[in-house]
Amino acid sequence: MFRRWNSPQWWFLVILLTIGVTFFVYPWWKDRAVAARQQTASGTIVTHEPANHDRFGYTFNVNQKTYSGWQVPHDDDQFTVGQVVTVHYDPQDPNNSALEDFSELADRELGPAPLLIAAIPLVALIEFLRRRGKPRSTRVITG
Numbered sequence: 784m785f786r787r788w789n790s791p792q793w794w795f796l797v798i799l800l801t802i803g804v805t806f807f808v809y810p811w812w813k814d815r816a817v818a819a820r821q822q823t824a825s826g827t828i829v830t831h832e833p834a835n836h837d838r839f840g841y842t843f844n845v846n847q848k849t850y851s852g853w854q855v856p857h858d859d860d861q862f863t864v865g866q867v868v869t870v871h872y873d874p875q876d877p878n879n880s881a882l883e884d885f886s887e888l889a890d891r892e893l894g895p896a897p898l899l900i901a902a903i904p905l906v907a908l909i910e911f912l913r914r915r916g917k918p919r920s921t922r923v924i925t926g
Contacts, residue, residue, distance in 0.1 A: 811889045817885045818886040820873065824845055826843030826868050826882075828865060838854060838855045839853065845874075845877045850878060854883075860882070
């Protein structure tokens with residue numbers, strides 16, 4: 784059983800890379816769709832959890848209904864409890880919200896997908912070159 788994992792089939796690697804690409808591309812695609820229709824509302828930072836990825840909780844109102852969300856700060860984002868912030872939300876589902884534009888979120892979520900996409904033909908090329916260098920089997924078929 785372990786011998787197979789030492790030299791996995793090339794198509795298995797391509798499948799794994801394709802699954803990896805899917806995990807990055809789907810959230811990107813979803814957030815790009817939300818970015819096209821997003822709206823903004825004024826919100827307030829209500830809590831800070833330094834032990835949980837330094838995340839901040841916020842609330843905002845849409846059509847007299849209160850929604851809440853969490854944001855982990857990126858790079859130069861600095862929030863304080865009580866701070867008034869702009870909340871970007873999906874008008875079809877206000878529970879889907881963020882403290883940054885959804886198009887920026889989408890770009891960040893794409894992550895290493897371009898590298899994984901480039902790796903798929905690279906794996907196929909390596910396998911092609913590896914097989915091309917091997918002599919054909921000399922099996923004798925008897926009838």
